[in-house]
Amino acid sequence: MITLRGFGKDYGDFTAVENIDLQIDAGEVFGFIGPNGAGKSTTIRFLATLLRATRGSGMVAGCDVMGDPVGVRQAVGYMPDNFGVYDGMRVWEFLDFFAVAYKIGRTERKQIIDNVLELLDLSHKKTDFVNGLSRGMKQRLCLAKTLVHDPPVLILDEPASGLDPRARVEVKALLKELRKMGKTILISSHILTELADCCTSIGIIERGQLLMHGPIDSVYQQIRRNRIVEIQFISGNEAGLSILRSSESLRSLEILPSRVVAELETDDEGLALLLEELIRAGVRMKSFNDRDPTLEDVFMTVTKGLVS
16 A cells, blocks of 8 residues: 655755665554654655655555655545644634545535544534644644545654643544554654554664564564563562572563563573472562563664664
């Protein structure tokens, strides 16, 4: 559904994005991860036909990004990281403006606007002025305008930026609902927790380089060289710590007020043996949890050595 082949973008002598090859299949929610300035927005703006590539090519929904920009725009709902609003324009007028731009007929527009307002839980704001909405409501409205022409592909640049925790949860719920509707979604963010539970695949970009990409479970497995175990002791703390410290597989040990976090170079059998040893020593535990890697773990592992 989205393809990049050797995409790169230079600004004079500065290379914003190096040669990126990427394939995002239909129905995926692809998380584009990287810090500010990594090249996410440059790549997204190219896919949205807002800038030309220095080299390489791209395809969106079967349309060539540079050869058929009109076809791409019909297939894409693009949400920028910030957007302007017009003074004196009401919510329904804002959506009607974009529906007209997409050449949607007058008789269809009213029903389409009502439908997207209901989907985004904005029906009660239909006649409110846009510039009087809260930041969260404006973000929802911007997402609503990407949907008026029912595009198969959504490209969302930092959609939860600046939102409070409740609004971020609502945005993630909307993304999951849109995926159920069959949309292919590319979503960028530098806040990793925003993407952890709503993406099917991820790509990590840093300094213009796409360092790793693929299904999220596959990426986790690629970087999971060591196991992270969180233990909550009830009693026998010192004995438990002594056993951990004497383990040949121990790579790091963090003692926190409520738990101990141990990084171990081992496998399932090794963890089972460690648990048996703790129990035999009389150590009582509330929990012994083999923690899955987080996106933060993935990002720090993959970008190690690039950060100066």
